[in-house]
Amino acid sequence: MDYSDTLEFLFSRLPMFQRIGPAAYKDNLDNTVKLDDFFGNPSRKFKTIHVAGTNGKGSVSHMLAAVLQAAGYKTGLYTSPHLKDFRERIRINGEMISTDEVVAWTEKYRANNELLNIDPSFFELTVSMAFDYFAREKVDVAVVEVGLGGRLDSTNIITPEVSVITNIGMDHISLLGDSLEKIAQEKAGIIKAGIPVVIGTTQVETKKVFDEVAALKLAPIFFADQEYEVMYGMTDLDGNQLLSVRKDGKKLYNQLKLDLKGMYQKLNLPPVLKTVELLRDMGWDISEENMLRGLASARKMTNLMGRWQVLGYNPLLVCDTGHNAEGMKEVVYQMSQTPYEKLHIVLGVVKDKNPERLLSLMPTDAEYYFTRAGIPRAMEEKELARIAAGFGLHGSTSSSVSKAFDAARGNAGKNDMVFVGGSTFIVAEIL
Structure with a gap:
């Protein structure tokens, strides 16, 4: 089976939400757990940061990955969907998984599927592929973006260092609920016992939901936009954004450079800054220079596309x-x-x-x-x-x-x- 045949198998033979819609959505994590067990529980072999939300989770994931790379950590990045190449979903230090790795993993799954006796979705297979690849390549940490929702998303078998939820909007209402509160409840499913959670945007309709779930799970909760205020400044000659940042009302950065385009990135920066702050408090070696260099080169380091x-x-x-x-x-x-x-x-x-x-x-x-x-x-x-x-x-x-x-x-x-x-x-x- 060559790479083209492998992609045909992944896309055409298995339900895929992006192509056919709700029929691809599973209401449990059984297949994901079975796949993880079969491959030796790779999800437990590296540290993770889990990122959910309606908008901004891709940009936040790429910024965090860039900061960690700049700090010298071997960093995995799992995102969805892809734009040009399936392999965009699975990267290490900005480099996509190879075609040979995709083919070999899929062949191993197919050869053992009689033993597994499951019919996994596209999401379940790609998440399992990513986790196995990250484990075998011995990444220090992986930034894992939720595909859809949170509670029932295939990525939700990890216990991260920090959980991040960017914001809540009315999207995928047929699956996640017809109100911001219901959707927030699904996103809050990534909050784990005792694990700090960073909320990117404080919203009247959702704050109570996050507070209640965090309290129930004894998870420290932080509303990043209540601590960090980001103002759009200007654009330099290379097209980078220069942003003004205040923390707790005091000026922190006058011209923080960000190479991700789009004025809306000012909404995505607070949860990144707060997550980095928490990681430092936990003992992660991320210097100020590392963070600023990662943010200034996030697009270049992670190859993010499609954002303005x-x-x-x-x-x-x-x-x-x-x-x-x-x-x-x-x-x-x-x-x-x-x-x-x-x-x-x-x-x-x-x-x-x-x-x-x-x-x-x-x-x-x-x-x-x-x-x-x-x-x-x-x-x-x-x-x-x-x-x-x-x-x-x-x-x-x-x-x-x-x-x-x-x-x-x-x-x-x-x-x-x-x-x-x-x-x-x-x-x-x-x-």
Whole structure:
């Protein structure tokens, strides 16, 4: 079995939430535990940091991984979904797992599946693959991003050094609940007994949930945005953000450099700073220089893509993976702060999510290019255009992302801006 055959097995033969939706979601961790047992419990052989949340958990995970790398720790990073290559999900010190490793692990699983007698999901297999790889490569620590929810996510068999929950928004409501409180309860499932938990954003609807779960589990809880205040400063000549940071009301950094794009990163920095503070208190050797160097080179060190990523100039071409109302609100704000003569937006969404909340936030003065990604979950572009018209959004339709992108670029003047987003899968096809 070669790499192509392996990917076909992983994607096509096993249910995968990103492609087919709720049918891929499991309501227990039985398969994950069995797989971990079979491979010798690799999840117990390295230290971890567990990161959940509706928006920002990917950026937070990459920043933490970069800081740990800069401090000299051999650092694993498990994230999802991928944009261009499956192997993006599993990295050590920024380097993707090799194709040979993916093939060998999958073959070992398949050869022993009669003994295991289970039918694991795509998530369960990839998490098990990552943990086994990290253990065999003897990483010092792995930053593990939750895929969906928290309580029942396949990653939730670890006992981390710190649990992190970035924020809570109305996403995946068919699986996680139809209120912020219910969704928070699912995310709070990663809080472990006695393990400190960092909450990135204090929200009226969710604070009580986190406080109660943490108290029940005797887990110290910290609301990072109550301690750290981050203000957007300016951008240097290389495009890095220079941020002003205050801690407990006192100036901490005047110009903290961050190479991750997007003004919304100021919301993701407080939980990173608080987590690093807690790790230091536990005895982790992370100097001030290590932390600042990691943050200044996070994108470069971890190869993060799709966060206000500039693809070209004249016209300005930007993509972003923000795909729910909370994430898109920040993206739209950044658009409003970006100079351009005319705005062109290539937009696609998935059909199992309610698009109205997202569409209600989109600028009405843009020219839209409605399209669909090449997955079964994608909403048909004409249906999207019909719904969007009710919010004053108008433009053309295209059955492929590449055609929509080409049309937008063709219509854009050199001083215009072309934005691509609405779905991770739209961005993935552009990249």
